[in-house]
Amino acid sequence: MGLSPAWGRWVVDNLLAGARPEVIVARLEREGVAGPLAASEVSTIARSPALLVAREARVEARRLAMLARMQRDLQRTAARPHKVLRASGLSAERFFDEYYANNLPVVLEGFAREWPAVSRWTPEYFRDELGHHEVEACVGRDRDPDYDQNFKAHTERMTLRAFAERVLAAGLSNDLYLIANNRNMQRAPLRVLYDDVRWEHGLLEPDRLDGCTALWFGPRGTYTPLHHDTTNILFCQIYGQKRLWLAHPAEVSLQRGARGVYAAMDPERPKPDDPEPLWKQVELEPGDALFIPVGWWHSVRALSVSINIAFTNFTRDNFFSWFTPAAAR
Ligand SMILES: O=C(O)CCC(=O)C(=O)O
Numbered sequence: 001m002g003l004s005p006a007w008g009r010w011v012v013d014n015l016l017a018g019a020r021p022e023v024i025v026a027r028l029e030r031e032g033v034a035g036p037l038a039a040s041e042v043s044t045i046a047r048s049p050a051l052l053v054a055r056e057a058r059v060e061a062r063r064l065a066m067l068a069r070m071q072r073d074l075q076r077t078a079a080r081p082h083k084v085l086r087a088s089g090l091s092a093e094r095f096f097d098e099y100y101a102n103n104l105p106v107v108l109e110g111f112a113r114e115w116p117a118v119s120r121w122t123p124e125y126f127r128d129e130l131g132h133h134e135v136e137a138c139v140g141r142d143r144d145p146d147y148d149q150n151f152k153a154h155t156e157r158m159t160l161r162a163f164a165e166r167v168l169a170a171g172l173s174n175d176l177y178l179i180a181n182n183r184n185m186q187r188a189p190l191r192v193l194y195d196d197v198r199w200e201h202g203l204l205e206p207d208r209l210d211g212c213t214a215l216w217f218g219p220r221g222t223y224t225p226l227h228h229d230t231t232n233i234l235f236c237q238i239y240g241q242k243r244l245w246l247a248h249p250a251e252v253s254l255q256r257g258a259r260g261v262y263a264a265m266d267p268e269r270p271k272p273d274d275p276e277p278l279w280k281q282v283e284l285e286p287g288d289a290l291f292i293p294v295g296w297w298h299s300v301r302a303l304s305v306s307i308n309i310a311f312t313n314f315t316r317d318n319f320f321s322w323f324t325p326a327a328a329r
Contacts, residue, residue, distance in 0.1 A: 002037070002041055003028075003033065003037075003038075003041045007028065007031075007033070008041070008045065011024055011028075011041070011042055011045050012045060012051065012054065015042075015045065015046055015051060016051070016054060016055060016058055021042050021043065021046050024038075024042050025038045025039050025042050028041075028042070065252065067250075068250040068252050069250075071248065071250035072248065072250045072251060072252075072277075072278070075248050075250070075278050076278055081278055081280075082278070082279060082280055082281060083280060083282075084105050084106065084107055084246065084280050084281075084282040084290070085099075085104065085105070085106045085107070086106065086107045086109055087099075087106055087107070087108060087109065088108065088109040088110055088111075090106075090108060091202075092201060092202035092203050092315070095108070095203060095291075096203075096315075096316050099291055099293075100232065100291070100293070100314070100316060103249070103293045103294070103295070103296075104291075104293060105246055105280070105282075105290065105291055105292060105293055105296060106290075106291045107282060107284070107288055107289070107290050107291075108234075108288065108289040108290075108291065109287075109288055110287045110288065111201070111236065111287065111288065111289035112197075112198075112236045112237075112238065112287050112288075112289055113286075113287030114198065115196060115197055115198050115238075115287075116195070116196040117193070117196035117197055117238050117309065118238055118239075118286050118287050120196055121193070121196065121238050121239055121307050122239055122307075123164045123167050123168050123217075123239075123305055123307075124164070124168075126160050126161075126163075126164045126217065126307075127160070127161050127164035127165060127168070128161075130160050130189070130190070130192070131159055131160050131161025131162075131164060132159060132160075132161065133159065133160050133187075133189035133190060134157055134158070134159055134160075134187075134189075135157070135158065135159070135160050135163060135178060135182065135184045135187070135190070136155050136156070136157055136178075136182040136183070136184060137155070137156060137157075137158060137163050137176060137177070137178045137182060138151050138154040138155055138156075138176065138177050138178070138179055138181075138182065139154055139156050139166075139175065139176045140154050140175065140176075141154055141174055141175050141176070141177065142173075142174065142175040147174075148179075148224060148225055148227070148262070149259070149260070149262060151179060151181045151182075152181075155182065163176070163178060163217075164217075167217065167218060167219045167305060168305070170219035170220075171219065171220070171221075172219070172220050172221040173219045173220075173221050173222075174221050174222050174223050176218060176219065177216070177217075177218035177219075177222045178215060178216065178217040178218060179214075179216060179218075179224075180214030180215075180216065180310065182215075183214075184215050185209075185213045185214060185215050185309075186210065186211065190215065191209075193215070193309070194206075194209065194213075197309070202315060203234065203314060203315065204234065204311050204313050204314060204315065205313045205314070205315050208313040209313060212311060212312045212313035213309060213310065213311050213312075213313070214309070214310045215307075215308070215309055216306070216307065216308040216309075216310065217306070217307045217308075218302055218305070218306060219302065219305055220240075220302055220303065220304045220305055220306075221301075221302060222300075222301070222302040222306070223268075223299070223300070223301050223302075224299060224300040225262060225263075225266065225299055226245070226254070226262070226263040226265065226266060226267060226297055226298065226299040227261045227262045227263065227297065227298070227299075228249065228261050228294075228295050228296055228297050228298070229261065229292065229294060229295075230261070230294065230320060230322045231294055231312045231318050231319070231320065232291070232292070232293055232294045232312065232314060232318050233291075233292040233310050233311070233312055234289050234290075234291055234292075234310065234311045234312075234314070235284075235289065235290045235291075235292055235308060235310045236288075236289045236308060236309050236310065236311070237284035237285060237286055237287065237288045237289070237290075237306070237308055238286060238307045238308060238309060239286055239305070239306060239307035240286070240302065240303070240304040240305050240306035240307065241283060241284060241285060241286075241302075241303040241304050241306065242283070242284050242300055242301065242302050242303060242306055242308070243281065243282070243283045243284075243300075243301045243303055244281070244282050244283075244284070244290065244292075244298050244299065244300050244301075245267040245268070245279050245280070245281055245297075245298065245299045246279070246280045246281075246282065246292070246296050246297065246298045247267075247277040247278065247279055247280070247296065247297040247298075248277070248278065248296065248297075249295035249296060249297070251275070251277035251278065251297065253275030253276075253277060254275055254277055254297050256275065263297055266299070267279055267299055268299070268301065277297075283303070294318075294320055
C-alpha cells in the first residue's frame with residue numbers, strides 16, 4: 001500500500017517548498033511509515049512529470065502574486081487612499097487616457113446633470129407616464145441569502161406602475177429591485193428612455209445600445225453584494241443617492257472563497273477573519289457618473305429610492321477574456 005492521499009499531498013507541498021527528499025523521508029518514518037516505502041514514494045513523486053508542471057505553475061503564480069502585491073502597496077501610497085478621485089468637465093480624451101486606460105475609478109461630477117433624465121425620471125414619472133409598460137423585476141429577495149446570484153428565481157413580470165407603487169410604499173427594503181439582469185432596457189417600450197440621455201460627450205457609442213445598458217430602480221436599502229464585473233461600466237446616478245465600496249482587483253485576498261464574480265465577504269459587515277483590503281467609499285448624487293473599471297470589486301447600497309442607468313458601450317475597447325474558475329475544472 002502506498003501513502004495516504006493526505007500524506008502524498010504533504011510530500012508534494014514540501015518538495016515544492018524546496019525541502020530535501022531525505023528530510024521528508026525521515027519525517028515520514030517518524031510518523032510510522034516504513035523506511036523503504038517512504039523512500040520509494042518520495043522518490044517517485046520527486047521524479048514525476050506532475051511535480052515539474054506544479055513547480056512551473058507555482059513559479060508563475062508567485063510572479064503574478066508579486067505583481068498584485070506591488071499594485072496593492074502602490075495603492076496605499078496615495079495621499080487619500082480611501083477616496084475615489086473626482087473630476088468634472090473632463091474631455092473624452094483625458095477620461096480615456098487618465099482613467100480608462102489606467103483602470104482607475106473616477107466620479108465624473110455632474111456628468112448627467114443636464115440630461116432630461118435627471119429632471120424627468122422619478123418613481124412617480126415611471127408610475128404615471130410609463131406605468132402601463134411591462135417590466136421584469138426581482139421580488140422576494142429577503143428570503144434568499146444569495147438573492148443576486150439567484151436573480152432568475154426571484155424574477156416576476158408586472159407593470160412598471162405596480163412596481164413603482166411597491167417601491168414608493170416599501171420604505172427601507174432590499175426585497176424588491178429592478179436590476180441589470182432583468183434586462184428591461186432591451187425591451188422595446190423602455191427604449192423611449194434613451195431620448196432622455198445625451199451622447200455628445202463622446203464617452204459612449206449611441207449606435208451600440210443593445211445589451212450595453214442597464215436600468216436600476218428600487219427603494220432605499222437595496223444592496224448589491226460585493227462582486228466585480230467583466231467589463232468597464234459607467235454608472236450614472238439619475239435619482240436619489242447611493243453609496244459604493246470599491247477595492248482594487250489586486251486585492252487578491254478577496255478571491256478567497258469567491259464564487260464566480262461574487263466575493264465571500266460583506267464590506268458593510270466584516271467578520272473578524274475577513275480580508276482587509278484597502279476600501280474606497282463613494283457617495284453618488286443625481287447627475288454624477290461613476291466609472292467602475294473592469295475587475296474592481298464593488299458593493300452598492302441605495303441611501304434613498306434610487307434610479308440609475310449604466311452603460312458598457314464605451315467608444316474604446318471593452319472586451320476582456322475572463323478566467324472562470326468553475327470552467328477550468
Ligand atoms: O446599483 C446597484 O445596486 C448595483 C450596480 C452594480 O453593481 C453594477 O452596475 O455593476
